[in-house]
Amino acid sequence: MGDKILQLIGILCLVSAMAAKQINSGNKQSQQTRDWYEKAIFYQIYPRSYMDSNGDGVGDLQGITSKLEHLADLGITGTWLSPIFTSPMKDFGYDIANFTEVDPVFGTMADLQNLFTRAKSLGIKIILDFVPNHSSNLCKWFEWSENRENGYDDWYVWRDPKGYDNAGVPIPPTNWVSVFYGPAWTFSEKRQQFYLHQFDYQQPDLNFRNPVVVEAMKDVLRFWLEMGADGFRVDAINHLFEVEELIDEPINWWGVTDPNDYGYLDHIYTKDLNETYDMIYQWRELLDQWQATHGGDTRIMMTEAWVNPEQTMLYYQNGTRQGSHMPFNFIMITDLHDDSKPSDFKRVIDDRLHIIPEGKVSNWVLGNHDKNRVGTRYGAAMVEGLLALEMGLPGIAVTYYGEEIGMLDNKEITWEQTKDPQACNPQDPSRYQELSRDPARTPMQWDRTVNAGFSSGTPWLPVHSNYGTLNLENQKAAERSTYKFYKQLAELRKTETLIYGAYLSKVLADDNIFAYRRTKLNVDGKSYIFVINFSNNQYTVDLTQSFGDVEETEVIISSSTTSLRPDPEVLIDPTALTVGPHNVIILQSAGCGRLFVSVTLIFAVIVRFLFIQ
Numbered sequence: 001m002g003d004k005i006l007q008l009i010g011i012l013c014l015v016s017a018m019a020a021k022q023i024n025s026g027n028k029q030s031q032q033t034r035d036w037y038e039k040a041i042f043y044q045i046y047p048r049s050y051m052d053s054n055g056d057g058v059g060d061l062q063g064i065t066s067k068l069e070h071l072a073d074l075g076i077t078g079t080w081l082s083p084i085f086t087s088p089m090k091d092f093g094y095d096i097a098n099f100t101e102v103d104p105v106f107g108t109m110a111d112l113q114n115l116f117t118r119a120k121s122l123g124i125k126i127i128l129d130f131v132p133n134h135s136s137n138l139c140k141w142f143e144w145s146e147n148r149e150n151g152y153d154d155w156y157v158w159r160d161p162k163g164y165d166n167a168g169v170p171i172p173p174t175n176w177v178s179v180f181y182g183p184a185w186t187f188s189e190k191r192q193q194f195y196l197h198q199f200d201y202q203q204p205d206l207n208f209r210n211p212v213v214v215e216a217m218k219d220v221l222r223f224w225l226e227m228g229a230d231g232f233r234v235d236a237i238n239h240l241f242e243v244e245e246l247i248d249e250p251i252n253w254w255g256v257t258d259p260n261d262y263g264y265l266d267h268i269y270t271k272d273l274n275e276t277y278d279m280i281y282q283w284r285e286l287l288d289q290w291q292a293t294h295g296g297d298t299r300i301m302m303t304e305a306w307v308n309p310e311q312t313m314l315y316y317q318n319g320t321r322q323g324s325h326m327p328f329n330f331i332m333i334t335d336l337h338d339d340s341k342p343s344d345f346k347r348v349i350d351d352r353l354h355i356i357p358e359g360k361v362s363n364w365v366l367g368n369h370d371k372n373r374v375g376t377r378y379g380a381a382m383v384e385g386l387l388a389l390e391m392g393l394p395g396i397a398v399t400y401y402g403e404e405i406g407m408l409d410n411k412e413i414t415w416e417q418t419k420d421p422q423a424c425n426p427q428d429p430s431r432y433q434e435l436s437r438d439p440a441r442t443p444m445q446w447d448r449t450v451n452a453g454f455s456s457g458t459p460w461l462p463v464h465s466n467y468g469t470l471n472l473e474n475q476k477a478a479e480r481s482t483y484k485f486y487k488q489l490a491e492l493r494k495t496e497t498l499i500y501g502a503y504l505s506k507v508l509a510d511d512n513i514f515a516y517r518r519t520k521l522n523v524d525g526k527s528y529i530f531v532i533n534f535s536n537n538q539y540t541v542d543l544t545q546s547f548g549d550v551e552e553t554e555v556i557i558s559s560s561t562t563s564l565r566p567d568p569e570v571l572i573d574p575t576a577l578t579v580g581p582h583n584v585i586i587l588q589s590a591g592c593g594r595l596f597v598s599v600t601l602i603f604a605v606i607v608r609f610l611f612i613q
Contacts, residue, residue, distance in 0.1 A: 037231075037300045037325060038361045039499045040077035041397045041490055042127070046369045047084055047106055048092060049443045050401060052455035059443070059454070061107035065115045068122055070472070074404060075490030078125035080233045080302065082369060084112070088138050090202045091421055093129075094235065095136040099220045109227075116228040125230035127302065132217050133239050134203040141216075142204050146191050155213050157196035157205050159246060161187070170194070175248045175259075176270055179239075181425045182260045184270070198239045198270060200421050208240055208279060218286055225290050231300035234324070237280065237315075238305040241273040260426075272307060277314050281321040288322070300325040306334065309355055316357050326396060329363050332386070333371050338378045342507045342514035342534055345389070349505065353394065363396035364389070366403060373402070373440050376409040381582040384485050384559040385532040388584045391489035392518065392530050394503050402444055405475050406482040409439035410464040417462060447473035480560040485584075488557045492586070497526050506546035509539035513579060517547050528556075529587040533579045543574040543587075550574040550589050559584035 051063030061084065071079060083093030086101040093103070102109050119126050135142055144152035161170035172185035173194055178201070185194040186201040196205045206213050221232065252266040280303060287299045303315050303324040315327035335348045356362050366374040366386055375383045383406040390397050413436070415429040423436035433439075438461055445467040446453030452467035464470070475481035492498060501520035508515055512535040519527045529543060529550065543550050553572045558564055562583040564572075572587060579585060 034361070034499055035298050036077070036125075037298060038396065039493070041075060041391070041399060041493065042078045042080055043071055043074070043076040043399045043401065044080045044082070044368060045401050046082045046441055048460055049441050049454070051444065051446070052457065052459075055455060055457040056105075057455050057457040057460045058105050060105065061102070061111040061115050065111070065118050068115075068118055068124060071124055072122040074487060075493070076124060076399075078127055078230065079119070080127040081129060083129045083131060088136055088202070090136070091200055092419070094131055095134070095200065095203045096131055097136040097138045098140075099135075100223045113228070120228075125297075126228070127231045127233055127300070128224055128229045129235060130221065130232040131235040132206065132208075133236050134197065134199060134205045137202045137204055146188055148191065151212070154207055154210050157207050157242070158191065158193045159185070159196070160193055162246075173246045175265065176242075177260060177262050177265055179262050180422050181262065196242070199236075200425070208275070209244065214279070214282070218283070221283065221286060222290070225299060229299070230297070231287075231302070231325075233302040233304065234280075234283070235304055237303045238271045238276055238307055238311075240279060241275040242270040243273070272305075272311060277318060277323065280315055280323040281318070284322050284324070298325070302326040302328060304328050306330060309352065313355060313357060316360050326363050328365055328398070330365055332364065332366055332390070333377075338382075341511045342532075343511050345514050346505050346507055349393065353503065361395040362393070363398055364393055365398045366390050367400040367440065369400070369441055370437055371440065373400070373407060373409050375406050376439075380406060380408060382534070384482055385534065385582060385584050387482075387486055387489060388530055388532055388559070388586070389514075391486075391493055392498065392516070392528070392586075394501075394518075397493070404483055404486040405445065405470065405472050407445060407470065408464060408466065410442040410462060411439055412465060413438050413442075413462055419461065445471040447471050482560055485557070485560050492528070492557065495526065496520055497528060504547070508541045508546060509533075509535075512537065513539055513541060515541075515543065515546065527589045529553075529589070531577065531579055531585045531587070533581060533583045536581045538578060538580045540576055540578045543577055553587045553589045555585055556588045557584075557586040
């Protein structure tokens, strides 16, 4: 009897362990309660291009407010607005002249308050852009610093010339190069010193080694929190500090031959310094203190830094101090491309999920205002497949405006129409298309009317010529569309399985299909299998070979070009699922719940055997 009891207990432990492994694989946070932002869909709006309410060709706050119902209907949790603050617009808002004013081109402070109020009524959070690294050279702070006015003398990074050439022209202190091309130092005749600008010469770097500057920028955060902001997206954070010593940066030897090109140097002294993390932790402490004092939902911080995974993890925390709630995860932009195979996606996604700190969640970004649109990078046929990845993976989804309808870059913008300083500064018409970010910033395509319904005036950038067919109005009217597919994905994200469930991925069909399952262990648990065909060919796959017992399977969502449509009356044979070119099929089964029930029944049988017989 004793041996039999030990055998039965051993079997129970084995079955339970197998169930736990199946359910928890790839999700360290599966048993925690999620905060609002950890299960959110964030939607980035580039205000100049979203909706123009007054016909001047530039999008504005009233225009955004008029379209908030679209976001609510779409299932968006929070909206991040690119800069709306007073600016000469040399870098379209990322050169701020006053950090606590709304630029008149976007509207008034009252317009922003109305936007906050309307968004709150719809359950949408508003995240503001915070650009701490630099100001505009028209900012009063810079004017006072250049004049060496008392208290502002070292608000910016000023250095003496390294020397003078034979013509008496001052030589920059170092060889540092601007992200926007050319020297990162500009000489001030008034002050007779160079000032640092890691971006355009009209964007002088603030000196974060000055505690007065640190406090002034904290006051900016407090101001907007008081106004009603739900959080901040911190721009270009890894450029915040540079070494105090004047040290030339080494050549990176990656094939860039132009010494004025940012890629010419290895930027070991001008970005990714340890002091940056401390500053992030200080801002997090400010947000947490505000939360403790004022109550309400968590005010969050997103951070933008194009860095390696190890550096990204430090933005979350350092083990003792908390940092960014959401360091942007750019791997679908930097590490994966149009020629990447499903095995590449599996490797990169698994690697990211495995290094997320305990108690944190990842996030997934397909595009933004600085990079080509996802449909341009991967091809229009893959947009819905990538949306199914972004929306179904564990963590936070981030959508760039227009992705919900599959907007593409406008490659027809001419050199004469180009506005982006990153493309214009080199003064090279032969390279502008390679450098310009304008094609991904064109007006939102609302309908088939003039200018895609964006403006009654001349848009600041040309609308894509495909707007007559690719627009929101058409996709709302169509029986199936990218927009309707997106809405279904957003609704599915509300399920406990996608919020809390485990993740397991497989590569099928000779590395042409990526499939993953989300599961949650409970009696009513649903299991969802996402099947995404990356190829131009049709394949028939056996899901049971990868995911085991898959029964009572039905299609609940399919991409807009898929012939297999949702039908609760039709059960799908998981051993022979046919997936067409670039199709997405999402299946639902009750296998997870049955696994729970099976373990429970085994336990009941053992208890009966041990204690009743």
